[in-house]
Amino acid sequence: MSAVDYLIPYDFSPVTILGFVLVLGFYGYGLLAMPEADRPGSGRILVFVVGVMICYGVMQTRFDYYSQYMFFVHRGQHLILHHLGPFLIALSNPLPVMRFLYSRIKPGIRQALTPLGWIYRFLQHPAIASFLFVGLIYFWLWPPIHFDAMLSRDLYWIMNWSMLLDGLLFWWLIFDPRSPVVSDALGYGKRILLLALVALPQMVLGATIVFSRGMVYDVYEVCGRAWPMPPETDQLLGGLLTWIPPAMMSILGILIILRRAMREDGKLSPYSEKLEATHP
Amino acid sequence: MSILRRSRFLNRLSIIAVMTSSAILAGCFGDDESWRGKDISGLMPELAFELTDTSGDTLTADDTAGEIRMVFFGFTSCPDVCPATLQKLSRAVKDMPGELQEDTRIVFVSVDPKRDTPERIASYVDFFSDRAIGLTGEEKALRELSKRYRTTFGYDDPDEEGNYNVSHSGAVYVFDREGDARLLFRPDLSIEDIRADLVALAEESGI
Structure with missing residues (x-):
């Protein structure tokens, strides 16, 4: 197989390609057209593009073939779609670009988009967001559901897209660049709590897969593996990928939030006036 | 407030x-308890293929329309899975009521076209059952068919004598008379379970 064969999609999905082209296109247009003062630096742009491109890479290259026929590669694919890719995208803080693009939308269309805002705010309620984040992992890894998802092309695409979109929502909630002191963004304490809370069930699930004696995900056995590998090894590696990297990313997220909270500690708090008034 | x-x-x-x-x-x-095999209704596309049969002619899915088709991917040099599965399927078909047997078809698709000539496949499938047919094709056509049914196959490196192993799906895909994907038989399903499912399928879309 030539290098080109590794780069072309295994399962060509026009909607997916269109989605990625639109995201990068709008981002690029925003960067070029927006006032220079608000424009993100080259480091942040790079992080954003890398985040988007690794998600594209696991969906529309030969990687996708191995994800369909090896359990541990599939877990790696979801690690990128649900964790690493959205993590980088949210961390790159594309908010100024998004604000600029939003300002270019005609008021009529903006009004039509209002219901989307309601859905967004509902999904970003901390309880819903964390339930969805962990719930989706459990849902798609529930053996009968996982079996069906790997057999049905439609379900497979729904699975991968739902993981990517949910990952974006969750990590955007966590890395919301607005300070909770001056906006209605989620408080730092709550963000840290969410990160710790979602890590626990993922560790339980990963450890369960790692220590399972029997075959939990026999669909890879039934449909053939991409290359000969003992099923136990495949399952063990997949379990480790479900267990360790997500837990590490929660900790990394906590550290990043702590750093931001500590930076803001030194700054003037808007509560100080109130405190003075009540405690003269 | x-x-x-x-x-x-x-x-x-x-x-x-x-x-x-x-x-x-x-x-x-x-869980739906009515089937012994795995119910895959709606999960997979209907049966479609264009391959070469054991007499060297082109055969399409339409040529076998009206029959309950059990599609299995394998190769004739297969040491264990293929003979065991073909044996099971042919036993299950033999155990069915006589008039229903005529409505079933075991479709063995060889994914090893380099070694498996039509003649070789013919003697292989005839050994197991007279309700079995053997098919193969160019690797590209076989890749497309296996991708359509969410499976894959691969070749090991050949040894000094040129023998090599082929990894392939261990499952049997069952299509009803209309060609809709209905059931998936896992390798561990018993002959009796296969027979029961085949009879139920054959009886539901009446003769």
Whole structure:
């Protein structure tokens, strides 16, 4: 197989390609057209593009073939779609670009988009967001559901897209660049709590897969593996990928939030006036 | 006050949403007991192929329309899985009521076209059952067919004598008379379970 064969999609999905082209296109247009003062630096742009491109890479290259026929590669694919890719995208803080693009939308269309805002705010309620984040992992890894998802092309695409979109929502909630002191963004304490809370069930699930004696995900056995590998090894590696990297990313997220909270500690708090008034 | 009320409402709404979705999820996991094999209705596309049969002619899915078709991917030098599966399928078919046997077809697709000539496949499938047919094709056509049914195959490196192993799906894909994908037989399914499912399938879309 030539290098080109590794780069072309295994399962060509026009909607997916269109989605990625639109995201990068709008981002690029925003960067070029927006006032220079608000424009993100080259480091942040790079992080954003890398985040988007690794998600594209696991969906529309030969990687996708191995994800369909090896359990541990599939877990790696979801690690990128649900964790690493959205993590980088949210961390790159594309908010100024998004604000600029939003300002270019005609008021009529903006009004039509209002219901989307309601859905967004509902999904970003901390309880819903964390339930969805962990719930989706459990849902798609529930053996009968996982079996069906790997057999049905439609379900497979729904699975991968739902993981990517949910990952974006969750990590955007966590890395919301607005300070909770001056906006209605989620408080730092709550963000840290969410990160710790979602890590626990993922560790339980990963450890369960790692220590399972029997075959939990026999669909890879039934449909053939991409290359000969003992099923136990495949399952063990997949379990480790479900267990360790997500837990590490929660900790990394906590550290990043702590750093931001500590930076803001030194700054003037808007509560100080109130405190003075009540405690003269 | 109104803000407080709103946030309380949102909190309540979120709890309701969490509970509802849990209930929906629980509903999804209910198992359908009526089939012994795995029910794959609606999960896979209908049967379609254009391959070469054992007499060297082109055969399409339409040529076998009206029969219950059991599609199995394998190769004739296969040491264990293929003979065991073909043996099981042919035993299950033999155990069916006589008139229903005529409505079944075991479709063995060789994914090793380099070694498996039509003659070789013919003597192989004839050994197991007279309800079995053997097919093969160019690797590209076989890749497309296996991709359509979410499976794959691969070749090991050949040894000094040129023998090599082929990895392939161990499952049997069952299509009804109309060609709709209905059941998936896992390798560990018993002959009796296969027979029961085949009879039920043959009887439901009446003769």
